[in-house]
Amino acid sequence: xxxxxxxxxxxxxxxxxxxxFNRKSLALVIRxxxxxxIAFAENGREGLAAVxxxxxxxxxxxxxxxxxxxxxxxxxxxxxxxxxxxxxxxQTALDSDEEQVRCFEAGGSDFxxxxxxxxxxxxxVRHQLEKRKLYGDLAAFRERVQRELSHARAMQTSLLPENRxxxxxxxxxxxxxxxxxxTSSELGGDFWGLYPLGDRRLGLLMVDFAGHGITAAxxxxxxxxxxxxxxxxxxxxxxxxxxxxxxLKDVLPTGQxxxxxxxxxxxxxxxxxxxxxxSPNPVLGTPSATRGNAPDxxxxxxxxxxxxxxxxxxxxxxxxRLPRGGFLFLYSDALIECGGEECGPLGQDAVPDFVRDGxxxxxxxxxRPMMDSFYARTNLPLRDDLTAVWVARRA
Amino acid sequence: xxxxxxNTGDAxxxxxxxxLEFTDHDKIPGIIxxxxxxxxxxxxxxxxxxxxxxxxxSAGLGMLLILQEEAENHEIKMVVRGPAGDVRRSIELARLxxxxxxxx
Numbered sequence: 001x002x003x004x005x006x007x008x009x010x011x012x013x014x015x016x017x018x019x020x021f022n023r024k025s026l027a028l029v030i031r032x033x034x035x036x037x038i039a040f041a042e043n044g045r046e047g048l049a050a051v052x053x054x055x056x057x058x059x060x061x062x063x064x065x066x067x068x069x070x071x072x073x074x075x076x077x078x079x080x081x082x083x084x085x086x087x088x089x090x091q092t093a094l095d096s097d098e099e100q101v102r103c104f105e106a107g108g109s110d111f112x113x114x115x116x117x118x119x120x121x122x123x124x125v126r127h128q129l130e131k132r133k134l135y136g137d138l139a140a141f142r143e144r145v146q147r148e149l150s151h152a153r154a155m156q157t158s159l160l161p162e163n164r165x166x167x168x169x170x171x172x173x174x175x176x177x178x179x180x181x182x183t184s185s186e187l188g189g190d191f192w193g194l195y196p197l198g199d200r201r202l203g204l205l206m207v208d209f210a211g212h213g214i215t216a217a218x219x220x221x222x223x224x225x226x227x228x229x230x231x232x233x234x235x236x237x238x239x240x241x242x243x244x245x246x247x248l249k250d251v252l253p254t255g256q257x258x259x260x261x262x263x264x265x266x267x268x269x270x271x272x273x274x275x276x277x278x279s280p281n282p283v284l285g286t287p288s289a290t291r292g293n294a295p296d297x298x299x300x301x302x303x304x305x306x307x308x309x310x311x312x313x314x315x316x317x318x319x320x321r322l323p324r325g326g327f328l329f330l331y332s333d334a335l336i337e338c339g340g341e342e343c344g345p346l347g348q349d350a351v352p353d354f355v356r357d358g359x360x361x362x363x364x365x366x367x368r369p370m371m372d373s374f375y376a377r378t379n380l381p382l383r384d385d386l387t388a389v390w391v392a393r394r395a
Numbered sequence: 396x397x398x399x400x401x402n403t404g405d406a407x408x409x410x411x412x413x414x415l416e417f418t419d420h421d422k423i424p425g426i427i428x429x430x431x432x433x434x435x436x437x438x439x440x441x442x443x444x445x446x447x448x449x450x451x452x453s454a455g456l457g458m459l460l461i462l463q464e465e466a467e468n469h470e471i472k473m474v475v476r477g478p479a480g481d482v483r484r485s486i487e488l489a490r491l492x493x494x495x496x497x498x499x
Contacts, residue, residue: 208453210453210454210456210457211417211453211454211457212417254460254461254464255457255458255460255461255464256457257453257456257457257460259453259489278488278489278490280488302488303487303488303489303490304489304490305489305490305491305493305494306453306456306489306490306491309460309491309494310493310494312493313493333452333453337450337452347481348484383417384417384452
């Protein structure tokens with residue numbers, strides 16, 4: 001094995017053998033290899049008790065013993081989940097193929113043949129102990145990373161509007177607000193937010209950093225600090241995006257960028273004004289002129305140079321009527337790019353029908369049926385982060 | 396994503412096929428490595444032929460931006476040629492034509 005040899009001085013070994021001479025000579029061999037913490041047992045039953053009491057890192061186990069033989073002891077050990085990974089080295093004088101196979105069937109990690117050859121014995125003991133240590137290190141590493149990722153995930157979730165906040169904003173502005181957020185791994189690169197700008201205006205932002213995972217997630221934290229630096233109050237959405245773009249260009253390495261939608265809904269004049277930077281086409285719905293008819297639904301143009309790619313980027317404002325009973329549906333590209341085996345991805349053009357279908361199933365809260373039908377056709381885990389936000393003005 | 400390279404006169408042409416996405420990050424260094432020998436042998440144009448590319452995601456667009464910058468650093472002109480279908484749509488939506496030369 002590569003790397004410096006593991007010191008065996010802090011390893012504990014249990015020797016189980018009914019023959020005193022064997023116990024002593026085995027102890028002598030492994031003591032010379034630096035193992036000093038050694039315990040003994042004289043049969044399988046004593047051995048099991050010694051494992052629980054002594055907590056060895058490895059067991060050297062004889063096969064033929066009174067009361068309980070080595071195979072039976074090993075089988076009993078493996079039935080206990082705590083000892084599934086404990087290395088058990090059989091020492092056996094039985095050299096038939098069948099007997100040796102029996103050692104592995106009983107759950108043994110390896111065996112050494114009697115009479116014991118000191119060099120081979122130490123090499124096999126060392127190999128098993130090193131494997132155990134590596135396994136332990138990896139398990140500890142994995143546990144630590146998972147713990148840290150789940151903390152980070154909680155932090156990321158805290159950047160997004162909570163349900164209570166959604167309800168508050170919805171009531172204040174006479175809206176229906178529903179949102180869905182799912183990352184493709186522990187962390188993701190999507191972000192969205194609601195920004196009250198006085199009693200009649202509400203800012204809506206959705207940003208999707210290229211890629212996903214930890215790098216993209218770090219960018220959402222960067223974004224969150226930048227947003228507070230640029231007040232939205234007295235600025236057109238295009239100007240605000242241009243400021244955000246310049247700031248992101250300063251911090252993002254080449255190749256990392258974000259798509260974005262930033263709009264301001266003005267209730268006093270029933271108008272949505274927005275600027276976009278390459279986000280998927282938002283869906284705008286307006287109540288039909290004829291009472292009782294289905295709403296007019298269309299995709300909005302959201303082309304624009306992605307954020308953080310060039311300092312010179314400029315954005316364009318568009319205004320659309322969004323009266324009572326109208327709605328806006330925003331989503332990240334996972335909605336249209338992720339698919340399954342039977343159905344391919346939804347694709348941009350199918351989104352209006354996808355929304356109509358959702359509305360047919362739940363007129364007030366179509367987001368849930370939309371997500372149900374998305375997940376029904378899509379392979380999990382998602383290949384990209386999914387965010388979807390439904391904003392409707394109450395009729 | 397797979398790519399094939401041919402050298403013609405003053406240009407190196409890289410023909411991309413399949414899907415260019417998040418999981419292809421390790422293939423970009425293979426294209427960047429060609430820039431040094433190109434600059435040394437006086438080939439000043441890098442043409443990315445995308446007519447056989449079926450799909451590009453946002454990470455793939457990011458790779459184009461990286462290639463563009465690397466090419467500029469080598470004083471090589473990068474051209475994206477023939478994106479079609481969804482690929483063309485994605486490139487247009489992200490307005491990459493403001494930074495990268497796109498030819499039909």
